[in-house]
Amino acid sequence: MNELAAKKYASTISEADLTRHLTILASDSLEGRETGKKGQKMAADYIKNHFEKLGLQAPVNGNSYYQKFNLYKVKRGKAEMILGKDTLKNLKEMVYWSDNPMKKEKVDLVYVNKASKEDLTKFSVKDKFVVFQAEGQFTPVLQRLEESGAKGALVLAEDSSKMSMVLRYGQYYVTNGSLSRNKPSDKGLVSVVTYKEMANKIFGKPLEKLKIGDKAKAQLSGEVNVEVIETENVLGFLEGGEKKGEILVITAHYDHEGIKNGEIYNGADDDASGTTAVLEIAEAFAIAKKDGFTPRRSILFMPVTGEEKGLLGSAHYSENPVFPLDNTVTNLNIDMIGRVDSIHMENRDFVYLIGSNRISTELHNISENINQKYTKLDLDYTYNAEDHPDRIYYRSDHWNFAKNGVPIIFYFNGTHPDYHKPTDTVEKIQFDLLKKRADLVFYTAWELANRENRPLVEE
DSSP: OOHHHHHHHHTTSOHHHHHHHHHHHTSGGGGGGBTTSHHHHHHHHHHHHHHHHHTOBOOBTTTBSEEEEEEEEEEEEEEEEEETTEEEEBTTTEEEOOSSOEEEEEEEEEEOTTOOHHHHHHSOOTTOEEEEEOOSOOHHHHHHHHHTTOSEEEEEESOOOHHHHHHHHGGGGOTTOEEESSOOOTTSOEEEEEEGGGHHHHHSSOGGGOOTTOEEEEEEEEEEEEEEEEEEEEOEEEOOSTEEEEEEEEEEEOOBOEEETTEEEOOIIIIIIHHHHHHHHHHHHHHHHHTTOOOSEEEEEEEESOGGGTSHHHHHHHHSOSSOGGGEEEEEEEOOOSOOOGGGTTOOSEEEEESTTTSOHHHHHHHHHHIIIIIOOEEEOGGGOTTOTTOGGGSSTTHHHHTTTOOEEEEEOOOOTTTTSTTOOGGGOOHHHHHHHHHHHHHHHHHHHHSSSOOOOOO
């Protein structure tokens, strides 16, 4: 399909339409689009109606635009650990860190040093409630213990600052609770965090004198309340031609932070901007198909939910794909493309690209060539550096495709003072720049949907 056709349909992506969509998605009436809340449902309906008007297929079970799934809001209540005459109180001497409830159960504690792989060869932790010293990030250790059949874990945190520990791990006790895709049960590993200084109260001797296998007794209780939250990704499918079994997926997350302390977090840039781009790109392809320009490959347009809660919507799709991931040739993910960061005030015609060369060098080269041919934006790869401290590559929805070997490109404008604040509002969006960036995604999608071969994945 020729260059003139690509330019013709890119021209249907207009600043007026971008403004119209984004103004609705980031309006106060949608209440910040928090996952599972009324505003998120309203945004989902708006996106679904747009896809329906375009004539896109509803691909979920052959008749729905919604890929629905449940999330579980976990809110922890009272918890304590009784050690003889001493009681460790929750959010004081300990933090009940688990999603799994316990009802005043007697537990036999056993010390396993640092619970390293070497330590666990010396002692079987199956069905035991183990105590170990943490060094830095201990989540992988908890996973190792669960895989080894341990019943629970009491973590002796290396941070000796009690306030710091409570602040760090007590965040799980926020008023609204935390969302998870996994339903809590009483069968998983129970985990509690306390201080190294508590070893003396637990075992009757200081930490430095403990040996693997030393035992103690305790009584533990922890309340966990669970609320089921239903949410949904929105999928619109445009069937391709001769290569229709190969799928290009274009994503953005349409959820945001909701209402906090009475203030609406509109999320105009994050990520009504990306969602709006997906709506307009979908329309451009739909018009092209009606005019007889059917892409060779199929395209799935998928605004996802739950990104702000931990990439939950894209994670659900990657584990329950409507179209096999093996047939997914690329994911183009758009998260914040309506603003300019402080670094580019003098050169606003830019966009950060992340991940384009991580899985497929060929995809990177395609992207570069398309930009040079059509949009001539400054492609900034700062955040693509593998050692970049912000680790942006792992922080948006493309990651759930990339970790499954699907080539990706992530489009991003960088952060700004309004990031995750109620001041991220529509009047700060630069719609001419949003148009240019949406054009780049469209032209890249046009090429990927119509070229002879899918991007080559490096072994």
